[in-house]
Amino acid sequence: MKHFIQGFFWLGAYVFVSLLPLFVVFIGARPAGRDFVTELSVALGFVGLAMIGLQFFLTARIRLVEAPYGLDVILRFHREISLAAVGIILAHPALILWRDRSFEIFNLPAQPPRVWFATISTLALVAIIATSLWRQVLKLEYETWRILHGTLAIVALGFALGHVIGVGHYIANLWQQLLWTLMVAVSVGVLLYIRVFKPLAMKRTPWRVDQVRDEGGDVWTLQCVPEDHEGFDFSAGQFAWLTLSESPYIIEEHPFSISSSALEDDYVEFTIKELGNFTRHIGKVPPGQRLYIDGPYGAFSFERYPAAGYMFIAGGIGITPIISMLRTLRDYGDTRPLTLLFAGARLENLTFVDEIEELKQQLPHLQTTYVLEHPPDGWDGEVGFVDAELIDEHLSDYPWRNQYFLCGPMPMLINVEQALMEVGVSHTHIHAELFNLV
Ligand SMILES: Cc1cc2nc3c(=O)[nH]c(=O)nc-3n(C[C@H](O)[C@H](O)[C@H](O)COP(=O)(O)OP(=O)(O)OC[C@H]3O[C@@H](n4cnc5c(N)ncnc54)[C@H](O)[C@@H]3O)c2cc1C
Known part of the structure; x- marks a missing residue:
């Protein structure tokens, strides 16, 4: 419940801050003689700008913000909402082009600095999207991409603010100046937090x-x-x-x-x-x-979701968070029914299998099933993949009373999630950890 309320609060805060420029910029005097299309285009630009500014906050790994959702959900949200933000920002010049029915704006040498600023900011945003969507096609190393991503984001935001100042509307009254100062201060503050203060704090805890x-x-x-x-x-x-x-x-x-x-x-x-x-x-x-x-x-933990029993489904190295949960349940002396389905290509890919079998002495209601794609001679476990049939066989009598934790390759996660939902398990009882955040 605590996480639900926190989650609701942060979502509300996100929407509020995204729309804040609309309240603030339109309370002062408006430039005279502007039509609806111009004002709409400006409004979209401001909302998009606030959304881009918020991305710094989203990706700063601030525990209070991450806790209700889990970092993977936050990063997925970041990806999707950034696309929406760039779309909204691109609508700003698109509406102006449509209003003027002229492409004069592309004649950059003849344009004032504010147009240059807007162009650089837009190009940086497009580059962010392209390098993120096609990082692997472009053969960008993860670390190179991260540096590029951060730098382009600063360029996009900085030049967008330069554009706002260059245009000079909606920056006159105290509230408007407060808004823009706050936005710059928060973005710079978040950057300083990530690059300076957080590593400094970590230096004290090696x-x-x-x-x-x-x-x-x-x-x-x-x-x-x-x-x-x-x-x-x-x-x-x-x-x-x-x-x-x-x-x-x-x-x-x-x-x-x-x-x-x-x-x-x-x-x-x-x-x-x-x-x-x-x-x-x-x-x-x-x-x-x-x-x-x-x-x-992360939010992938049985400790968050009280239940009558737990089912764990792991593929390969996806066993790591699950072995932590099993070891912890052992240390708590847990007596609830626990089921583990553990799949791997070969026997040597079933890391911790001996320890898991020993855990049964302390976890009396732990049932295990191992699934191998290429079993050795004499293998008496399951063969193949974890599929709907196998899941069905190992479900408890009241599957909806349990919570389910899945960690492994994507195709396995998709199949298992579908199989669980088909037998009536609510998606709110299914928790998956993905090892590829980016
Ligand atoms: C939440 C989570 C938990 C994980 N837990 C485990 C675990 O317990 N055991 C385990 O073996 N693996 C785990 N991984 C996967 C592990 O983080 C990656 O395999 C590793 O970072 C990639 O390094 P590499 O040397 O294997 O590949 P590299 O050659 O360095 O990179 C290959 C690809 O891996 C991805 N990658 C690289 N660096 C990062 C990074 N810093 N962050 C995110 N992705 C990156 C990129 O897509 C990159 O293109 C986990 C991943 C996540 C997201």
Whole structure:
């Protein structure tokens, strides 16, 4: 309920701030002799500008804002709403072009600086959208893209404000000046928070890699201990961003689910599969290596959703948040019915399988089913993929009383979600964690 109210509040705040320029700019004197199309175009420009300004706030990983939704939902919202914001902003010049029935505005050398500012801002916005939608096609490395994304966003907002000042309407009275000053102050403040104050705070809470464990199947567990501080509390299933460096100011950081129990006070663990440029070297991280942990984030946790029982469905390395939940349920001495469906390509991809079987001694109502695409000889578990039929077989008698946690590859998540909804499980009881936020 707390999260629902908070979620509702932030959504209301978002709509309010997006529309704020409309209330503020139109309370003062209006420029004389302007028609409806011009005023509509200006209104759209202002709303779009406020929406773009709010993107800085959305992506700043502010825990109070993230908590009710989970960071993945916030980032998805950021993606969708940014497209809408750019659409609204593009409608601003489009209406002016339509009103004037003239393309003179494109004759840039003949135009005043305010038109230049608007053009640069618009081009920056279009570049943001293009590089985000087609990052992989353009072969942009994730870190390069992140720097470009942030820089273009600052350019777009800065030049848009330059355009507003250059046009000179709606900046005359005190309220209007307050609005624009506040907008600039909040955007600069958020940037300073992300790039300066947050790393500074993290510098005071460094961590150290204490152990690196080989889990088999190219998967490694990093056990991390806080250096001279208390660490942090988290809910089982949440994740954090790791920066493996002496300095928290470097741009490269990666999100990983915490795999240890939430009741473990001495350390946190991350279990990581070798996949790409960064993770490929994870097994070679030397014990003693300093790191910084930005977290916890996310809403993917049984601790948020009280229920008669839980069903966990994991694919491959998607087991990491789920093993954290199982370990935590064990530490709580939980006696509710728990079901785990765990799928992988081969046996070595079922990380933690021995430990999960041992957990049954302390979790008396834990039932497990393993599904392999390529089983070894003598395999007596399931073969193939987690599909509707398999889900059906393992559902409890009252499936709608349970909560469901899914983490794995996208096709699996889609199939499982559909299968659960077909047997009457409400979508509000289905929680999925995606490992590709971008
Ligand atoms: C919430 C969440 C929890 C995760 N938990 C785990 C886990 O427990 N264990 C595990 O092995 N993996 C986990 N991942 C996936 C892991 O973050 C990525 O595999 C890793 O960041 C990519 O690094 P790489 O070296 O494998 O690939 P790279 O070669 O560095 O990049 C390959 C692709 O991965 C994506 N990527 C790269 N860096 C980032 C970044 N900083 N943030 C987001 N995406 C990025 C980009 O799409 C990039 O193109 C999780 C991801 C998320 C979003």
